[in-house]
Amino acid sequence: MTEKITVGVFFGGRSGEHEVSLLSARSILANLNPQKYRLVEVGITKEGEWLSGEGVLDAFQQGKTAHLQPVAMFPQAGDQHLYRLNNGQYETFTRLDVAFPVLHGTFGEDGTLQGFLELIGIAYVGAGVLASAVGMDKALFKTVLRAYDLPVLDYQVFSRRQVEQEVQKVIETIETNLSYPVFIKPANLGSSVGITKCRSRSDLMEGLYEAARYDRRIVVEQGLEKPREIEVSVLGNDEPVASIPGEVVPGEDFYTYSAKYLSDNSQLLIPAPLTDEQTREIQRIAVQTYRAIDCAGMARVDFLLDRHTEQIYVSEVNTIPGFTQISMYPKLWEASGLPYAELLDRLIELAIERKADRDRTEFRYRREG
Numbered sequence: 001m002t003e004k005i006t007v008g009v010f011f012g013g014r015s016g017e018h019e020v021s022l023l024s025a026r027s028i029l030a031n032l033n034p035q036k037y038r039l040v041e042v043g044i045t046k047e048g049e050w051l052s053g054e055g056v057l058d059a060f061q062q063g064k065t066a067h068l069q070p071v072a073m074f075p076q077a078g079d080q081h082l083y084r085l086n087n088g089q090y091e092t093f094t095r096l097d098v099a100f101p102v103l104h105g106t107f108g109e110d111g112t113l114q115g116f117l118e119l120i121g122i123a124y125v126g127a128g129v130l131a132s133a134v135g136m137d138k139a140l141f142k143t144v145l146r147a148y149d150l151p152v153l154d155y156q157v158f159s160r161r162q163v164e165q166e167v168q169k170v171i172e173t174i175e176t177n178l179s180y181p182v183f184i185k186p187a188n189l190g191s192s193v194g195i196t197k198c199r200s201r202s203d204l205m206e207g208l209y210e211a212a213r214y215d216r217r218i219v220v221e222q223g224l225e226k227p228r229e230i231e232v233s234v235l236g237n238d239e240p241v242a243s244i245p246g247e248v249v250p251g252e253d254f255y256t257y258s259a260k261y262l263s264d265n266s267q268l269l270i271p272a273p274l275t276d277e278q279t280r281e282i283q284r285i286a287v288q289t290y291r292a293i294d295c296a297g298m299a300r301v302d303f304l305l306d307r308h309t310e311q312i313y314v315s316e317v318n319t320i321p322g323f324t325q326i327s328m329y330p331k332l333w334e335a336s337g338l339p340y341a342e343l344l345d346r347l348i349e350l351a352i353e354r355k356a357d358r359d360r361t362e363f364r365y366r367r368e369g
């Protein structure tokens with residue numbers, strides 16, 4: 001038997017999706033094959049402190065973290081150690097082979113942690129810095145997709161400053177270019193936080209101020225009336241593949257925060273009831289979207305389907321999608337013939353493969369001969 005791979009599983013974090021991350025981590029920790037992996041849990045508090053020790057996840061879920069020890073890594077190239085703080089001194093705790101960020105949203109899914117892991121030079125699961133950041137930014141993401149002629153709904157981007165200083169002009173621009181309903185969203189957030197569906201000028205005013213609380217940049221998007229919501233899981237590095245599509249049927253007017261996490265009246269349909277042709281088209285666009293942002297490892301690509309015209313639009317991409325056993329990302333793979341534990345094996349392999357590929361890159365000019 002070859003030596004076990006030490007996987008550092010990072011969860012919790014500073015984003016609004018802290019609790020969701022704990023649920024995803026619970027499933028991942030339970031399904032990483034103990035014959036193959038040695039697991040090291042690293043919990044990140046809502047304040048951003050890294051903690052490790054015994055039963056970290058249980059401690060986080062029970063809110064009893066006092067016995068855990070602060071740990072850290074340092075951005076020194078090649079130093080894959082986790083250090084433990086003991087009496088004011090950092091001492092070596094353990095070395096990680098692969099980092100598995102199970103962190104949704106800001107400071108976990110947006111390229112910030114990925115940048116830190118790049119500086120260290122450790123293999124990590126999922127997308128790199130660029131794809132993480134672009135995938136997180138609803139404005140840049142659409143701009144990139146437009147450049148690739150991939151279908152996205154019309155949109156406008158405004159700054160918080162514009163909203164604060166010339167809201168009338170902003171509203172005029174929106175009404176000239178889009179028609180009601182429109183959706184207003186903070187550019188960099190998830191879980192439907194700060195999102196408003198607007199049917200009138202007064203909704204717009206409220207929605208703009210609401211979104212401005214959460215970000216400096218605000219996306220205003222053409223809305224669809226009760227679109228179908230289709231999701232596809234994509235897996236791979238240079239040769240990404242798409243799962244069968246699934247469908248979310250939100251239990252509320254749209255897929256709001258409460259519909260996602262608080263009520264259980266939303267339904268998942270797997271596979272999504274689509275024609276073969278629609279399925280192929282959606283899978284093709286999912287893979288192209290993944291490639292367009294140079295994604296790696298995994299991503300869930302979400303679509304909106306207009307019920308009247310049957311036109312398909314890419315809505316967003318999640319580079320660290322929900323990962324509980326009842327989450328869409330792993331369920332779509334299971335339905336496509338890839339069981340949960342094997343999906344995790346594949347993600348670890350892809351992380352190692354991507355790191356090896358990156359190590360072949362020369363970062364400085366070397367003269368021949």
Ligand SMILES: Nc1ncnc2c1ncn2[C@@H]1O[C@H](COP(=O)(O)OP(=O)(O)O)[C@@H](O)[C@H]1O
Binds near residue numbers: 302304
């Ligand atoms: N243009 C739109 N037309 C209709 N519904 C939308 C539109 N944009 C978003 N929604 C609804 O709002 C939900 C959340 O929007 P989304 O862009 O996916 O943000 P998040 O990153 O918070 O999930 C979607 O799942 C969908 O129900």
Ligand SMILES: [Mg+2]
Binds near residue numbers: 302316
């Ligand atoms: Mg969404």
